[in-house]
Amino acid sequence: MHEAKSQNISILSYLANRFDTPVMAHIAFVGINKSFLGHYVGAHEVMHDVMTKLNGTRRLGLPSRMIDRLILVFTVSCCWLAAWLDINVLSIVESFAGPAGAIILLLLPMYAVRRVPALAPYRGRISNVFVTVIGIFTVSAIFYGLLG
Template sequence: MVVVLNLVLLRGKDSIVAAMGMLVFPLLVFLMGISLYLMPSWNTANFVHGLAATRFDTPGLWHSLWLAVPVMVFSFSHAPIISSFASTQKSLYGDKAERRCARIMRYSYVLICVTVLFFVFSCVLSLSHEDMLQAKEQNITVLTTLANKFSNPLIAYLGPVMAMLAMAKSYLGTSLGVTEGATSLIDGVTRAVGKPLTSRMTHRISAASLFLLTWAATVWNPSALHIIETISGPLIAAILFILPMYAVRAVPAMRQYRAASNVFVLVMGLIALSALIYGLM
């Protein structure tokens, strides 16, 4: 699967965007279908009992909520595709591109939040606390957990397929930005030492490096949640939450983006970044 995804990356930005476009709607339909299918299995007793047994004066609760912030930051992050999205809209709509982008993203956010939150609550109400702990210990997806719990042939067959498609979509979207950044970095280094490479060669080197790192991570099979909580989520928060808020205040051309919501974004970024500091201690 890693080889196939990297072959798609080598075909360029247009192929990646087209592949992601084909993957999005089947995933949305599947998530909504699974969420609706699980409704008869909802057990509010576990949920209500968990809330009733929760003590808000215990450090463990706030520690869990604290580490959940980087996970949410990572889960809803789509920054790597923004550059290509904005570039495409700019070429199509010119001066109207900014308004067009804002409109598309507004509708996309609503659709994503409704679909994802409905799926999350449906899973939480259908699985017990023990099921969740077992999935975390085995480092498996919630779709695999649902397939094992309900013994439904449809979920058993489609669940892993949809999980692979979701991972493929996330990988393509993330890798697009990573490859562009790595290509720019390699180009800058080679020019600094007086041995510049062609654009094609730098792209191949960045793609090969990404392939090797991805393959190593696949073989290593680390805990996905642990990496998100302590590394990926906080770093994304620093890049997307903290640095832009500084730029909004420091760069005169970005003054138009100053708003009261900047404070909320900055605070959430600092909370997520603190998880990285905690993980290094």
């Protein structure tokens, strides 16, 4: 796994090259494309909603088809730039997954306990303070590790 990371390729691509099995290369290709399409569809929906709302509030007059084209050009440009710069995608995923996971698992539930009326019976417990403190420590330690 260390060699695959140093070469900035997926594990399946590394195994296909190492053991000379072209079937694994095809599986890796399909998996990478499937992953891209899954992420693209979600990102497209979010960007389309944001641009539609901006379009409505600022009255830019952009048709939906033009918004879709702008999103496609932006996405392809970002992917091309990332490939050209040979960015280590695994380190980017590692740097975002840790803080996002800690925030989602530790801090967001405590925020919901404070703000959602249906969770009012769970307010004021010492466990909430404990989880919040641990969440803040975890997120700050992750960010400290990224900066240091």
